[in-house]
Amino acid sequence: MPVSGKTRKDVLTEFRHQEILEAACQVFAERGFREATLDEIAGKAGLAKGTLYLYFSSKEEIFQSVMYSRLSELMARMRTAVSSGSTAAERIRNIIKARLEFFRSDEAFWRIYYTEFGQLCQQRHVKDERFRELFLQATQLVAPVLQEGMERGELRRMPPMAAAMALLDLLRNTMALYLMGMQKEEVDLEQFVFDLFWGGVAAPGGSQTAREIP
Amino acid sequence: MPVSGKTRKDVLTEFRHQEILEAACQVFAERGFREATLDEIAGKAGLAKGTLYLYFSSKEEIFQSVMYSRLSELMARMRTAVSSGSTAAERIRNIIKARLEFFRSDEAFWRIYYTEFGQLCQQRHVKDERFRELFLQATQLVAPVLQEGMERGELRRMPPMAAAMALLDLLRNTMALYLMGMQKEEVDLEQFVFDLFWGGVAAPGGSQTAREIP
DNA sequence: CAGTTTTATGACCGGCAAGTCATGAACCTG
DNA sequence: CAGGTTCATGACTTGCCGGTCATAAAACTG
Secondary structure (H helix, E strand, O other): OOOOOOOHHHHHHHHHHHHHHHHHHHHHHHHHHHHOOHHHHHHHHOOOHHHHHHHOOOHHHHHHHHHHHHHHHHHHHHHHHHOOOOOHHHHHHHHHHHHHHHHHOOHHHHHHHHHHHHOOOOOOOOOHHHHHHHHHHHHHHHHHHHHHHHHOOOEOOOOHHHHHHHHHHHHHHHHHHHHHOOOOOOOOHHHHHHHHHHHOOEOOOOOOOOOOOO | OOOOOOOHHHHHHHHHHHHHHHHHHHHHHHHHHHHOOHHHHHHHHOOOHHHHHHHOOOHHHHHHHHHHHHHHHHHHHHHHHHOOOOOHHHHHHHHHHHHHHHHHOOHHHHHHHHHHHHOOOOOOOOOHHHHHHHHHHHHHHHHHHHHHHHHOOOEOOOOHHHHHHHHHHHHHHHHHHHHHOOOOOOOOHHHHHHHHHHHOOEOOOOOOOOOOOO
């Protein structure tokens, strides 16, 4: 075995995995899991269908693999984001920036992510259990940032998990509108999301102010 | 023909349509469009598969029928909501109330709606064109409310369509978390959504205030 | 109640796509 | 280059499900 620790075989295997996952990502993004066919994925990767089974054991596994590799990356970036910056506002901004950047850099994966999300509340979808947990993890990364902000008096009191979810929603859907081309108005997404989340829609100094939600 | 204008046949037809749509709604909610089978729908309606084809011409048509009947109802309620109330805050509250009420009253349909939404950004999904328009209609109902609020100085300036979408997102996802049981904290959903949308997360009187977005 | 029409049924057909495997190509290795 | 080993292929198998239709049950009619 070479010093690098990788045999020729390892390199090929790694290379094929990447090829396949890349093709799969595109096809899943276009068609969704059910409508995607292994023939199309194989074709796009320049391979025959049988070859896919040399590297993965099922369509399901290919899908999981795409999701897992990309989500790990996203979570890593989020961890960096939440731990840099001193005020709540700064950290929130970092989170927004990190996610927008990540998803903008990989539109195809984003489409898969969004679709998968939409299936989270179908009742008989065992496969989604894992995905639901991954989503919860992201929320649990954001919630403490908000909670700390509340304790410091930078944010008003509200349920931190619910608020964290709201922020992620807002991001997800702003991204969706952008990608679907429904966002006619030219907007700085980062600024828009931050302002809306931070200050809501009310005019500053208006008559009605938001309440504390204990 | 009887005075009522309905023959016995009309009544039976109407009745079967309802039976089938009700069963279909449940099954689509559990499985999603692709995974739902006509056998299961027929079974749940107490009919045989062939019978479905006496009343509908395809699986697709059954699905469209479910969507269309429910969405008409929702749009009707939204129209009432946006036109009652004098201040922007009141109207926003009415919109929130109307949607939460509607979706709470029909959980199964809500799941279908949410899933369908998640597929909106798959690229090759011709069938969704119509659905996308229906969604846009809802947004176009809300946007003027916000715009008017801005003109009266009740809301700060921001792109009205983008803000309207954000409100609908927030509602959709708050509802999702509630239905998935991820919302641990006991929260008054209506109040929570309103406060967040209206005032954001920032503590009143904090140092950083939201900017106007022209 | 016989005859006719309407409504319901479920076995069956056909197409599709996941997954398999016998065959063959490419590539080592001595 | 012979013999063996790894990698790639795509025709084939298999199960599934939307849609059909010959048959039967129910309802209506006179």
